[in-house]
Amino acid sequence: MKSDVVVIGGGAMGSSVAYHLKSDPAFTGTVAVVERDPAYTRASSALSASSIRQQFSTPLNIHLSRFGISFLRRAHELLGADLGLKEPGYLFLASLAGEAVLRANHVVQRGEGCSVELLDPVGLKDRFPWISADGLALASHGTANEGWFDGPSLMQGFRRKARDLGATYIADEVVSFDASGVDLKQGGRLEAHTVVLAAGPWSGEVAGRSGIALPVEPRRRSVFVFDVREAPGLTPLTIDPSGTWFRPEGRFYIAGTTPAEGNDPAGAPLEVQHQEWDEMVWPTLAARVPAFEAAKVVNSWAGYYEYNTFDQNGIVGRHPLIENLIFATGFSGHGIQQSPAVGRAVAELIVHGDYRTLDLNTFGYDRIESGRPIRELNVV
Structure with missing residues (x-):
């Protein structure tokens, strides 16, 4: 099998790349997206709190999310998707x-x-x-320009539109890759002119199978859905100094926190850490918002961050030695909000040879090899 571009990972990021490639009139090639979990039961895109903000400490992150909010507002027109975008800040x-x-x-x-x-x-x-x-x-x-949305609908919108435009989705797992293509777990090889690594939390693992060091790993985060007797009023997505955050979700609220030091191992099972609610989240909520003292958990889930252990920023662009390998990973909790802009940028890099609308060279892989971290201070 052959494809001009093979995208490893069909979540929001990988599907955004596929969508933007197939939407570019200058691109006439083929796109194949390899996704090992076609039901998206463990995908970060499906389990994210799906929020978007401009309040970063890194200018490039601001620019990425600024394009993101404009894209989300046009999602019905561009993708035929209703994302239920809310913008309380x-x-x-x-x-x-x-x-x-x-x-x-x-x-x-x-x-x-x-x-x-x-x-x-x-x-x-x-x-x-x-x-x-x-x-x-x-x-x-x-x-302005901050809020939350339906993340799974964005992911599925990208995927559906990419397929409508001619991208092929393959339910399989990449076990290794090189400069000429990828090897699949079910057997066979998919040859490619360009390989895009957008495997989310598992990008580091996939890269490692081919001898490439990539500091991206899955970090578990628990999200708790809770109800209260009386809503406090207009509520932005609020981040306490402790790291605990909360926001409305329909008639309920959701909340989470950064795990305690020593309790944030890579690749931990996707099991909700209920003690985080008892010991960290609820005490903070009750102290910060008196109306939340009687909060009652009605649901919960766990998902993975694609955590960049080097500097908690995205890794985007070509590998310095493998010219046709492009990264789109490591966004450390803000990938889904930046997937529209990153997908567009990677498509530009493939089709035109460089970035046309937003220069992402700052987030290139070479900063890792040279030990030049770009620290994002507003990590939630």
Whole structure:
């Protein structure tokens, strides 16, 4: 079998690459997407909290998500998908220890034209009366272009449209690859002019099978769905200084947190860590939002982050030695919101030989080999 482009991974990122390739009038080749889990039972795209923000510390992340929100607003037109986009914003809370970082991030964000405001504890209480400002020194509120959406619908929209445009999806697993194609678990070889590695949390494992060091691994995150007796009022996606976050989800709310130090192993089973609710999430919610004191968990799930252990930023672009190998992975929790922009960029790289609309060279693989991390300080 042969294909001009083989994409390893058919989640939101890989399917976005396939969609943008087949949407480019200058591309006349074939695209094959290899996905080992066609039901997407373990896919990060299907298990994500599916939120989008502009409040990053890295300008390129801001640019990626800015295109993302514009794409999501046009998803019905472009993909025929209703994503249920909501835009109440993000609210980052900081203690005295985190105030300087929040202020530094604010300078970057305002410099990039983000709609964001800083609130002192009095201003915070005035804007959101339901919140407790105890222990807080500052808050950063995104007033536009931030919110959440139906992530699985975005993934399926990309996949469906890519197939409609002629991309082929193969239910199989890549066991190895090289400069001329990929070897499949069910047997056989798929030859290719270009290979795109977009295998999400398993990208590091897939790369390692072919002797390529890639610092991307699956990190488990638990999400809890809870109900309350009385809704507190308009609620952005709120991130407490502890790392616990929460937001509305229909008539309920969802919440999660960063696992405790020493309890975040790579590739842990996809089992909900209920002790995180009891010991970390609920105590924080109850202290920060009095209306959440009587919160009751009604559902929960676990999903994987494609965690870049090097610097928690995406790895995008060509391998320095294998010219026809392109990475699109390692986004550390913000991949689905950036999948529209990254898919477009990778398609441009393949079709035109360079980036045309947004230069992603900053996130190239070479920074890993040369030990030049680009730290993203706003990791949720």
